[in-house]
Amino acid sequence: MENYILRLEKITKEYGGVRALEDVSLQFEKGKIHSIVGENGAGKSTFIKIITGAHKQTSGKLIYKGKEITNNSPSSSMKNGIGCVYQELNVIPHLTISENIFYGYEKKQGLFLDKNSMKKKSQEILRELGVNLDVNKLVKDIGIGNQQIVEISKSLIRNVEVLILDEPTASLTKKEIENLFFILHKLKDNGVTIIYISHRLDEVLQISDTISVFRDGQLIVNEKNENMNQNTIIKHMVGRDLNITKYSKDYSSEEVVLKVHNISSEYVKNISFELKRGEILGVAGLVASGRTELANAIFGVDKVTEGEIYIENKKVKINCPSDAIKHGLGFITEDRKDTGLMLEMNITDNASISSLDNLTKGLFIDKQNQKSKVEEILSTMKLKYSSLKEHVNNLSGGNQQKVVIGKWLLTNSDIIIFDEPTRGIDVSAKEEVYKIIENLAQNKKSIIMISSEVEEIFRMSNRILVMSNGRLVSEYKNGDVSSQQIFKDSASLLRERDYEE
Incomplete structure (x- = not known):
C-alpha cells in the first residue's frame, strides 16, 4: 500500500x-x-x-x-x-x-x-x-x-x-x-x-x-x-449499449421565422442569415470566433449597432433580453452556472423564472399552477431529482442543463438558441439533450445551435454557418461539407498568433 x-x-x-x-x-x-x-x-x-x-x-x-x-x-x-x-x-x-x-x-x-x-x-x-x-x-x-x-x-x-x-x-x-x-x-x-x-x-x-x-x-x-x-x-x-443516431432529421419548412440582416455589435460585423421553421441551424467556429457574441446580439445581451432583425417578417427592436422573450426567443447560455441558473434557489424557481408573467394570479404567483407546469415540463425530459424544492446546486451537470432547457420550454419560445448545449455533460446526457432538440424541431420550434464540437454540429444541424473573428465566413447544407473545410473556414480570418492545425 x-x-x-x-x-x-x-x-x-x-x-x-x-x-x-x-x-x-x-x-x-x-x-x-x-x-x-x-x-x-x-x-x-x-x-x-x-x-x-x-x-x-x-x-x-x-x-x-x-x-x-x-x-x-x-x-x-x-x-x-x-x-x-x-x-x-x-x-x-x-x-x-x-x-x-x-x-x-x-x-x-x-x-x-x-x-x-x-x-x-x-x-x-x-x-x-x-x-x-x-x-x-x-x-x-x-x-x-x-x-x-x-x-x-x-x-x-x-x-x-x-x-x-x-x-x-x-x-x-x-x-x-x-x-x-x-x-x-x-x-x-x-x-x-x-x-x-x-x-x-x-x-x-x-x-x-x-x-x-x-x-x-x-x-x-x-x-x-x-x-x-x-x-x-x-x-x-x-450499463447498456447506446443507440446513437448519426444525423438529425430535417423537419424544416420553407417559412422563415427569423431574418438577421447585416447586424453588427461591438463584437460581430455585418452578419446576415435566415432561420426556417422547424430548422436546426448549426453555428460552428473556433473559440473567440464570435459565435456566442452573435447570440448575445440577437437576444439583446449586446447592443446591435447596425442592421435589422425580423421575426415572422416583422422588423423588431430587441434592446434587452426581456424584449427577446416577448418576441418568442429563448437562450440556453454557454455557462449554465453563471448565466443560466440561480444555484442557491430551488428547481421550481429556476424553471419558472422566465415565465412568471404567465403564472401569476392577480399580484401573486399561482403556486399550484407553477408547480404543475414545472412538473409537466421537466417530466418530458426525465429530470432526476428528489424534490422540486431541491437546490439546483445539488443536481448533476446534465440535470442542471435540463432545468435550463425547461425554463425556456415553459416560456413556449418559438426560437431557441442553444450555446454549447452539451458542454460538461456525459455521453448519455448528451443523447437526451439531442433528443430534446430534435423533438423541438419536430414540433416546429426553430433552433440555433452553437457548438465547438464539429461532430455535434454535423450530427444535429440541417444547415451550418461558420464564423471567424466576428464575421460569418461560410454557409453549407449539412452533407455538403467536411470537418476539414469547416476548420479551414473558421481559421481563415484568424490572426497568426491564434490557432494552428
Whole structure:
C-alpha cells in the first residue's frame, strides 16, 4: 500500500435519504494520472468533494499518506497538499497573474507584501511548467487556457502532492489541450498524483494510467488504461449499449421565422442569415470566433449597432433580453452556472423564472399552477431529482442543463438558441439533450445551435454557418461539407498568433 498516496475505503454519502455514493473504495498511486469517468449524477463530483473536504462522508474512511483524515475541510485539504482545479475557474480577473497565484497565500516583508518575491516565484513555477507568461499581466487578458495554468500554479505554490482536475479541457482549443497535457506529464514526472475528471473519453484514454468508471453512486470498474477502450468505458458508464443516431432529421419548412440582416455589435460585423421553421441551424467556429457574441446580439445581451432583425417578417427592436422573450426567443447560455441558473434557489424557481408573467394570479404567483407546469415540463425530459424544492446546486451537470432547457420550454419560445448545449455533460446526457432538440424541431420550434464540437454540429444541424473573428465566413447544407473545410473556414480570418492545425 505504500505506493498509494490516497485511499478511500467504503465511502458512502447520503443527502436527505438520497444515496449519492455507496460503499466506494478506491486508491490513487503516487505519480500517476488516474481518470474518473461516469454519467452526470454518477457520483464523481460528490466523491471529489469528499476528497477536498467540501463534503463530509456519511460513512467510510479517507486515508492520506498512511494516516486517516477525520476532520477534513477545504483549507486542511489544501494544507495537506491536495489541490483542485474546478471547471468554473476561481481566478480574479482584475488581478495580475502573480497576484492570483499567491492570493490567500501572500508573502510579506514586514508589514507589506513582498511583490518582487511573489513575481519571481510565480515566474519560476511557470517556467518549470514550460509556460512563457508575463506575471504582470491581468488574468482577464490571458485567455481560458492560460487562466487554467494559473490555477494549477496556485496549487503548486502550496506544494500540492495530489492535483484534481475537473473537466479541464471543456473550454480549451486543441493547442491549449496539448499544452495542458504536456504540463500534466511534467507534474507526473515530478511525483504529483493527478486525478482527472472528464467526459471526453478520447482524452482520458490518451493521458491516463488508470481509469475508474462510476455509475449510480457506485464504482463499477477500476482498470489500467491498456485494458480499456471507448466502447467498454461507455458500456460500463451507462450499463447498456447506446443507440446513437448519426444525423438529425430535417423537419424544416420553407417559412422563415427569423431574418438577421447585416447586424453588427461591438463584437460581430455585418452578419446576415435566415432561420426556417422547424430548422436546426448549426453555428460552428473556433473559440473567440464570435459565435456566442452573435447570440448575445440577437437576444439583446449586446447592443446591435447596425442592421435589422425580423421575426415572422416583422422588423423588431430587441434592446434587452426581456424584449427577446416577448418576441418568442429563448437562450440556453454557454455557462449554465453563471448565466443560466440561480444555484442557491430551488428547481421550481429556476424553471419558472422566465415565465412568471404567465403564472401569476392577480399580484401573486399561482403556486399550484407553477408547480404543475414545472412538473409537466421537466417530466418530458426525465429530470432526476428528489424534490422540486431541491437546490439546483445539488443536481448533476446534465440535470442542471435540463432545468435550463425547461425554463425556456415553459416560456413556449418559438426560437431557441442553444450555446454549447452539451458542454460538461456525459455521453448519455448528451443523447437526451439531442433528443430534446430534435423533438423541438419536430414540433416546429426553430433552433440555433452553437457548438465547438464539429461532430455535434454535423450530427444535429440541417444547415451550418461558420464564423471567424466576428464575421460569418461560410454557409453549407449539412452533407455538403467536411470537418476539414469547416476548420479551414473558421481559421481563415484568424490572426497568426491564434490557432494552428
